[in-house]
Amino acid sequence: MFFDPLYLLIILPGVLLALYASLKVKSSFARASAIPSQAGWTGGQVAQAILDAEGIADVQIEPVQGYLSDHYDPRAKVLRLSPDVYRGRSLAAAGVAAHEVGHAIQHAHGYGPLAVRNAVVPVASIGSSLSWVFIIIGIGMALQTLAIIGCALFTLVVIFQVVNLPVEFNASRRARQVLLVNGIVGTDEDHEIGRVLNAAAMTYVAATLTAILTLLYYLWRSGLLGGRRD
Template sequence: MMEDPLFWVFVLPGLLLGVYAQSRIKINLAKYTQVPTLNGITGAEVARKLLDAQGLKDVTVESTPGVLSDHYDPRTKTLRLSQQVYYAPNVAAAGIAAHETGHALQDAEDYFPMEARTYIVPVVQLAAQAAPWVFIAGMLLQMPTLAWVGIILFASSSLFALLTLPVEFNASARAKELLVQHGIIQGEEQLDGVEKVLGAAAWTYVAAAVSALGVWLFYVFIMFFRGRSASSIR
């Protein structure tokens, strides 16, 4: 399918947004890793302070290898920060640590979009593997119903990407509010830095959603137009 020029018509917007997002992340991280936090508080200390202030002392904060590998694991109640965030006393690290803390708060409050996304992860993983084969089998065997099953399976990835948007935007909003509320971020430069770092990261999720929708629309287009053309020829 990737050899089909039409595939890139649907997918290219998401890819371009992804490239833009990555460039903004690099630029803003390079800039705001140079802006220190007050009293030299590190990313790990930011996360621990905010978690404790919200009564989430059962959530563990750990260092994890990798670049931008920061994440919160709701299964083990563990907040994992990359070493560049865990040990770093700068505004970018504080923003990322607070963002992941926002996910821990969502988990504690049973925030619906996060709960829904967590529950469908196994389904999405299975569907993503099966969808192309089911769709191709349906087309080759001239079984439209089977092909539509493949398209529905593709839709699960789009649903996951769309559910990710409110989860990530909400976590960033919580992060900024908590950082200001607890006096970790002060002044216009520091607040602007947090907003730019988290805003750039948010574009990666938008790009993923656009790409997922593009792939899904590509297969729908094939089914509606090319599949229909093949049927009319017969």
């Protein structure tokens, strides 16, 4: 009932960028995975060294299953690193580990956008799972109020994606800085790590673009933007 080729056309720039970014992540990660770091530390050791250098003593580091499943859990104050990163001694492992520690540093320093992101996460996930139901029923039954509620719910998803951008860019910037300042990597190594982290950042830009284009499409279909044509 709601499959619209026009929707695919509208979000196409976001989809293409996401595709390009994911290829970039895979290729840059594979490339940096094949380069052993000169310091010879595992990702787990890199993460611990950065935490020590930053004076953060209450964050635990644990291995977690999965490919690129690395994340910092602010509630448990646990840094979870995937096997390749936790045990790996490559530049890719050092870069990803440092990025995740970047989030732990943001948390320890009360970095504003991270607090906003964490606050928005639960409502954004409700928004993402419920918005389209309201919009489909609202448009299908010509009940504009329902469509407006759906658009408002999806706006939460867009807010999350937008707030996520400074959080991710800042974590990568902190990561590269802290690796260089502490002599964990050299300038050439930093350049390689930058390729991986920039590619990862591009996936977040693609997700944000897709969310914004989707919201514009919803608004237009709901007759809230440029009038309805059906």
